[in-house]
Amino acid sequence: MSDLDGGGLDTVTLTIDGVEVTVPKGTRVIEAAERTGVVVPRYCYHPGIPTRPAQCRMCLVEIEGQPKLQPSCVLEAQDGMSILTASETAEKARQSVIEFLLVNHPLDCPICDAAGQCMLQDYAYVTTQLKSRVDEPKTVMGRDRIADDILYFADRCIICTRCVRFMRDVAEDDSLVVAQRGHKAYIDTFPGRDLDNPFQGNIVDVCPVGALVHEDFVFKARAWDMDATAGICPGCSTGCNVTIDTKENQIVRLKPRHNAEVNSYWMCDHGRKHLVMSNRGIRAEVPMIRDGDSLRATDWPTAIAWIAARIRQAGSNGGLGIASPNSSNENLFYFSRLLSRLGIDRWEYSVPQGSTASLPTVPRLELRADRAANGKGGELFGGTRVDAEAVPSPARAGETIVVLEDGLAEAPDGFGSEAGFFLYVGSRLPDAAREADAVLPIATFAEMDGTFTNFEGRVQRFHRALQAPGIARPAWMVLARVLAALDDLEPVSDVGAALDAMASATAAFAGMSWQGLGLKGALVGGDAAAVGAAPAEIDG
């Protein structure tokens, strides 16, 4: 965001709480204040929503020498202005806003899903209003289902209209409105219309209180019982930056994480729901090796040594690799290395397809047809993309098959029965993999650190949100072990080292490092070092 430094632009210099700051002309005071480290309390203002009605009156600040407080979200920074964000008058006004908001608020924090992450709760605490002056009975409005999967608790709503304005001004969908007026106002769908938009889940994220809640999350987890991890949504090839909220080693929800280069502040509903499904199913938890007609569980050293011995024995008879486009770059890198070590020159990946949806005002953000996180990685590591419904041909006698994470859903009966050696590396054990000579259990993307390359070649980091079951390990680590055992190399046990190895061996990733990628990522073939030097942004 070097344009904020004003090189060559018209700038203004003002003072905010005694700190001088220079910002481009046209900057609003609320944003200028953030540059000095002051976060002016706000409700209706949201950096990703273009309209600013200045209606919550929370961000009122004092312009020194002027009696009337001004909303800093629309107040334009002017040369020589002196802003007091926390003067006595401003603090008192803010305190009264909280008092007014609590007049009819049900104070149901103990059962509210926003408790602990609620801007009303936070500011009520900050303004130290522990006792109410209100003697009057509260207005009770109840709750409503505002969309198939979203509940609206009208009593908690503070009518900041972020949700209405997200739908109207960001998603360009006017089916959400403020109904009634004054103290009877509430959020509803326009009469005769349903809220049915592929991006509607964002209204829950922008809600500063607990008024809008996803039904599949309601009463599921308290904010303080969850761990938040920076991840990348694997729902399609866009690579939206997300926060993965987990509780008791289960993913409970995904929330978008700001990245101006990818998804801005938003994500689609497909992605949001997609990953929660990954909690389901039975996992492969220990390495297994062929023992006659069955697979026998064993430990890692035994499995690796056994596989190395089998490979040496089988020799290079050619064969085929199949990998999942949801595998990380590091996984694909070591996978492709193993294949070349085995003399296999062709490997395939297929990308499931789905319908597309775009957010009109954020053209970069799209639910793309490629429903996998790393199809681009498959391409960069030399895979051959095949049709999503393509049926892999059964292995020819004696050849070697290595499968990485692919579910083999389309594999025909007897897919691997003729193979000379069949290695299955996956987090689950599909039927077709039961014919494998060895099964190595690996972590899913949520259970490990790594990177994906999105549709436009942006390499982005994701982090481990969950513990892998049993003794499953990341595929890159497992495959590097196999390679090490074959050629007496040093094993790799750190994702940074894996990425370094990948970056030095693959031109597209040259110059990239785990630290350098940071949380914003870098484009393949770009000036990775320069991106790495950019200061980290504060997420909104």
Added chain:
Amino acid sequence: MSWPHRHELETTTLLSRSQGDESARTLAGWVGTGGYERLRQAASMEPEAVTEIVKDSGLRGRGGAGFPTGLKWSFMPKDDGKPHYLCCNADESEPGAFKDREILRWTPHLLVEGCLIAAKAIRAEHVYIYVRGEFFPYTKILNAAVTEAYEGGYIGNDIMGTGWSCELTVHTGAGAYIAGEETGLMNSLMGNRAEPWMKPPFPAQAGAFGMPTTVNNVETIATVPGILEHGADWYRQWGTEKSPGTKLWCCSGHLAKPGNYELELGISLKDIIFDVCGGTPDGKKVKAVIPGGSSTAFLTGDELDCATCYEGMAEAGSSLGTASPIVMDEDTDIVVAMRRIAQFYAHESCGQCVQCREGTEWVVKILQRIEAGDGKLSDLDTLYELCEQMTGRTICVLADSVVFPLRSSMDKFRGEYEAKMRPSAVAVGG
């Protein structure tokens, strides 16, 4: 002649000349009395010349704020290449006010003529008359007049053969007080909720449909043809230096002869109430008057000797507002009256700003409790505190509109509030 009574203090009939005369509603009747001649005059004038005359006349906006009209017109940009609009605010809904309604009812052509003259001054290509939703019969009268004026060549293309063109549309609201706030009006006109917006942008920069717009009250616009015909000096023969001219008064409440009167600005409020309107019907003492519509501060019966002009009413601690005194006799319960006023504003709050959305309703609930005999003295402290936090904190002044009568009623009639408190509350002092 005003409606339905008249009085010798009504020294001019600039606005009210044809009130009560049904023939003036028709085009023929209006033209017969010299109507639309001022439009012909304006059509051939330079816009600046029209604005200059109105500026010189000192005419101030009659919607309540009293902003100088000519000055407002001069804010409209020149040679900007954009279409300009005039919005005539006929969303009269301030409790106590019923002056614009009478203009719509008796002299719709006066309004149309005034609108077109104002349109000329601000270079507007389209006039919107935004009429309050409940004004069904008056809208019908206005629509009939507009149709006739279109047919007669007074609106539309080549007005009166002068080569100048201007369209006019009558738009009815859905009955919201807040649509009378100028930015709320424009939002409503554009098909949005009637929610005021934060200025800037000011209407003259980006108003209706994002274009430079001027919003003027019905009475303001209806005054313009007379000023144009007779000149600024003629208009200044009435009123005071700072508040020239005449004003339609809407007198209601406990009065012998309530109604509409056109009176010179600056005469004593006492004269209006006791002389023009004949005092209370049964001679009871006047306890209180809200002089400018329900959003202005209470005056007690002893404070009525004040000049009814913008500066005079401000000096008396209230405001001229829409010049709509509501008179309350000695039997009036001030707490009940105040509760009823607060209920109106709570009902009409658009709900954007929290101080207004929650504050107005909170005030109502406290007043209801006091009225029911369950109040305590600290409630008054709370109300004062609410008054402070509801003043100057919001996008528009609806919240302030409750504060003016509320604070003044507590200042001036505290005894009435205290008399309703829970006995124990008073005895123990709170």
